[in-house]
Amino acid sequence: MKKKKLIVFAFLALLIVLVAIFAKWLCPYDPYEQDLSASYQAPSFIHVMGTDAYGRDMFSRVIIGGQVSILATLLLVGIISISGTCIGIISGFFGGTVDMIVMRISDLCLAFPGLVFALAVAAILGGGVWNAVVALALISWPKYSRVARGLTLSIKDSTYVAAARLAGDNSFQLIGRHILPNIIGPILVTAMLDIGTMMMELAGLSFLGLGAQPPVAEWGSMMSNGRSMLQTYPWVVLSPGIAIFISVVIFNLFGDTVRDAIDPKSNRTK
Amino acid sequence: MKKLVALMLAATMTIATFVGCGASNKEEKHASTGSKVFVFGDTTFNAENEEATIDPHDTYCGWPAVRYGVGETLFKFNDSMELEPWLAESYENVDDLTWKVTLKDGVTFSNGNVVDAEAVKACIEDLVAVHERAAGDLAIDSIEADGLTLTIKTTTPKPTLINYLCDPYGAIIDVTAGNEGGIVVGTGPFVATDLVTGDHINLVKNDNYWDGDVKLDEVKVITISDGDTLAMALQNGDIDAAYGMAYASYPIFENDDYTFTSTSTSRVFYLQMNYNSDIIADDAVRAAIAMGIDKESFVDTLLNGYGYVGAGAYPDSFPFGKGVNVQTYDPEGAKKVLEDAGWKDSDGDGIREKDGKKLSINWVSYPSRQELPLLAESAQASLNDIGIDVQLNITPDHGTIVSEKDGWDVYGAAFVTCGIGDPMYFFSTHCLADSTKNRGSYSSTDLDALAAEMNETFDTDARSDIAIKMQQQILDDNAFVFCSFLKMSMISKANVTGLVAHPCDYYEITADLDIE
Numbered sequence: 180m181k182k183k184k185l186i187v188f189a190f191l192a193l194l195i196v197l198v199a200i201f202a203k204w205l206c207p208y209d210p211y212e213q214d215l216s217a218s219y220q221a222p223s224f225i226h227v228m229g230t231d232a233y234g235r236d237m238f239s240r241v242i243i244g245g246q247v248s249i250l251a252t253l254l255l256v257g258i259i260s261i262s263g264t265c266i267g268i269i270s271g272f273f274g275g276t277v278d279m280i281v282m283r284i285s286d287l288c289l290a291f292p293g294l295v296f297a298l299a300v301a302a303i304l305g306g307g308v309w310n311a312v313v314a315l316a317l318i319s320w321p322k323y324s325r326v327a328r329g330l331t332l333s334i335k336d337s338t339y340v341a342a343a344r345l346a347g348d349n350s351f352q353l354i355g356r357h358i359l360p361n362i363i364g365p366i367l368v369t370a371m372l373d374i375g376t377m378m379m380e381l382a383g384l385s386f387l388g389l390g391a392q393p394p395v396a397e398w399g400s401m402m403s404n405g406r407s408m409l410q411t412y413p414w415v416v417l418s419p420g421i422a423i424f425i426s427v428v429i430f431n432l433f434g435d436t437v438r439d440a441i442d443p444k445s446n447r448t449k
Numbered sequence: 450m451k452k453l454v455a456l457m458l459a460a461t462m463t464i465a466t467f468v469g470c471g472a473s474n475k476e477e478k479h480a481s482t483g484s485k486v487f488v489f490g491d492t493t494f495n496a497e498n499e500e501a502t503i504d505p506h507d508t509y510c511g512w513p514a515v516r517y518g519v520g521e522t523l524f525k526f527n528d529s530m531e532l533e534p535w536l537a538e539s540y541e542n543v544d545d546l547t548w549k550v551t552l553k554d555g556v557t558f559s560n561g562n563v564v565d566a567e568a569v570k571a572c573i574e575d576l577v578a579v580h581e582r583a584a585g586d587l588a589i590d591s592i593e594a595d596g597l598t599l600t601i602k603t604t605t606p607k608p609t610l611i612n613y614l615c616d617p618y619g620a621i622i623d624v625t626a627g628n629e630g631g632i633v634v635g636t637g638p639f640v641a642t643d644l645v646t647g648d649h650i651n652l653v654k655n656d657n658y659w660d661g662d663v664k665l666d667e668v669k670v671i672t673i674s675d676g677d678t679l680a681m682a683l684q685n686g687d688i689d690a691a692y693g694m695a696y697a698s699y700p701i702f703e704n705d706d707y708t709f710t711s712t713s714t715s716r717v718f719y720l721q722m723n724y725n726s727d728i729i730a731d732d733a734v735r736a737a738i739a740m741g742i743d744k745e746s747f748v749d750t751l752l753n754g755y756g757y758v759g760a761g762a763y764p765d766s767f768p769f770g771k772g773v774n775v776q777t778y779d780p781e782g783a784k785k786v787l788e789d790a791g792w793k794d795s796d797g798d799g800i801r802e803k804d805g806k807k808l809s810i811n812w813v814s815y816p817s818r819q820e821l822p823l824l825a826e827s828a829q830a831s832l833n834d835i836g837i838d839v840q841l842n843i844t845p846d847h848g849t850i851v852s853e854k855d856g857w858d859v860y861g862a863a864f865v866t867c868g869i870g871d872p873m874y875f876f877s878t879h880c881l882a883d884s885t886k887n888r889g890s891y892s893s894t895d896l897d898a899l900a901a902e903m904n905e906t907f908d909t910d911a912r913s914d915i916a917i918k919m920q921q922q923i924l925d926d927n928a929f930v931f932c933s934f935l936k937m938s939m940i941s942k943a944n945v946t947g948l949v950a951h952p953c954d955y956y957e958i959t960a961d962l963d964i965e
Contacts, residue, residue: 211830211833212830213827213830213831215743215746215747215749215750215751215827216746216750218750218751232697232750232751232823233751233826233827233830234750392841393822393825393826393829393841394826394829394830406677407676407677407680407695407697407698408697409677410680410698410701411697411698411700411701412697
């Protein structure tokens with residue numbers, strides 16, 4: 180049963196990623212082509228999700244917007260999970276001053292509401308999807324460094340690590356052969372569960388005008404542009420909204436099932 | 450079981466949220482006092498629009514002073530933008546440099562002080578001492594006050610002196626009363642009691658109003674810069690009328706519960722070119738931009754038809770708004786102009802290059818005029834088609850960016866070009882060496898000569914002819930592109946009477962405004 184669930188969600192998540200990668204070839208229309216004579220058309224067989232103020236096909240924009248939203252999110256999660264883990268392991272393994280400094284910095288980051296800090300950074304860097312990714316990366320890594328550090332601390336003193344050390348392994352060998360393999364599972368689960376959150380935050384920054392800039396199609400900025408049409412031309416704002424909703428739900432459920440599969444402890448709580 | 454409980458809890462909470470939204474009692478608001486309170490939602494009363502207070506002697510703060518019924522000028526404009534008496538009864542042009550203005554008898558400030566020539570003199574002297582634009586417009590040499598007669602001498606011939614005095618900065622205020630917190634004492638039907646920049650201004654009825662009875666007891670003007678919030682505020686009944694509603698929201702209000710008041714104005718949405726930029730200094734690039742903007746579609750579709758396609762600086766309802774030749778939308782022509790000037794797409798990315806430099810322009814504009822982002826984004830697409838890459842920077846901080854020489858190429862902005870009923874206004878503010886808004890350092894000796902001629906000309910028809918030539922000059926240089934004129938609308942609840950849109954966009958809240 181559990182395995183079936185994992186396969187279904189893995190398939191759906193993969194499908195979303197594939198759509199994002201091959202977006203360019205899947206769009207029925209040019210997502211940036213304006214046709215003012217066709218503006219505000221309601222969803223129909225010609226335009227499945229209708230058209231926006233500039234007469235651009237919403238379905239094409241949602242697909243191409245997914246490319247930006249999803250690929251940027253995956254990249255973001257990749258960056259923060261790898262960098263956060265490295266920092267956490269170094270900090271936990273070597274301890275002392277390094278540990279203290281790194282952990283106080285991460286305390287600082289955790290003390291700020293994430294989006295507010297990201298807003299400030301994005302405002303300094305200026306608009307653009309990649310600047311938004313940098314802004315969110317700067318604030319989001321401590322989550323991983325905390326997990327990695329905690330696990331490293333518990334593993335570092337175990338007998339098999341001590342044995343490896345006596346056998347002549349240096350620090351890097353210890354980390355690579357004994358510590359990393361033992362903490363990769365929880366990190367992976369954290370990363371999977373984080374995809375949904377990061378997707379929302381990235382869309383949030385774009386919604387506030389600090390992420391993707393026009394005419395780049397990105398779900399958050401598309402919703403922001405369509406805001407004033409919620410009552411009059413709802414499809415302009417609902418189409419990207421539903422896309423965000425579906426993607427976040429699928430990645431969250433996928434993360435859940437991965438956790439259930441990797442982490443045997445979670446079975447007991449059920 | 451646990452799941453079921455959680456599901457039910459979630460459902461209950463969701464329902465409770467929506468119930469909370471609908472429970473506000475719209476009629477309750479004013480019932481307790483029995484007084485007539487009018488709440489007005491405005492998008493522009495904020496520092497971004499240089500309307501931080503209602504002190505007319507500070508930047509563009511005269512606009513809210515006149516709009517919200519606090520200040521009044523010596524003369525006012527009628528619907529055809531011709532002068533009518535207001536605080537003054539008549540004027541006489543004694544000679545080229547001398548004007549005699551006779552004030553109405555019995556006019557008082559809201560604090561009871563009499564408006565006589567002495568008070569008006571003190572006000573205008575304070576104005577020209579602190580307000581750079583007014584000082585330049587009026588060029589006042591001396592003012593003599595005698596009872597109700599004011600004799601104004603100018604340093605140079607000023608054929609439009611009286612028109613300039615009708616600019617909102619000419620609102621007559623009692624300078625002896627001070628301007629604490631930006632609140633001044635004027636002569637209008639309402640008195641400001643409380644003001645927070647970018648948030649609200651509270652006004653009460655002026656019991657001493659000199660020109661008849663004021664129907665409302667209180668007026669609250671709330672700044673709501675966000676179009677959606679404004680639409681929802683009007684729907685909820687939080688405000689009684691709105692200025693600056695988003696076009697996309699108009700269909701919500703096109704029914705019997707609401708009233709539209711609309712008029713054509715001389716507020717133009719225009720592009721100003723930055724001659725300090727190497728790319729823009731190229732004549733071909735400016736010409737291509739002018740040819741690459743589809744003004745008609747912009748007006749018909751993006752503005753829902755609430756506007757007029759622009760040609761020159763003035764709408765064709767004015768005598769000087771006719772007879773100019775202008776580039777029409779011609780993408781093929783634009784491509785050819787660029788091709789001939791050496792801008793070619795050699796690397797096949799759709800964007801042209803010349804001498805290794807990409808044809809990429811930095812377009813600065815601001816969001817508080819909702820037409821501007823729409824114009825920017827539609828132009829971005831149409832210019833991209835002819836091989837010009839457009840980087841948009843739409844920010845409330847536009848003023849700082851365009852005050853620098855570098856860092857921008859095209860500035861999309863809005864301006865009331867004929868705010869004083871005379872055609873010199875736009876040129877003196879935007880096109881001459883000493884113009885405060887000549888942000889792109891445009892200069893033309895031909896235009897300067899025409900401006901000098903205009904300054905010496907008192908005859909209205911002759912001024913119109915010169916104005917047409919001047920417009921043709923800036924259009925031939927492609928220094929400006931005039932995209933569309935605003936059809937200004939205010940939307941009110943059906944029970945509001947006396948709210949009338951005026952072509953000059955100055956007069957909104959008046960003694961006649963009422964709510965039933």
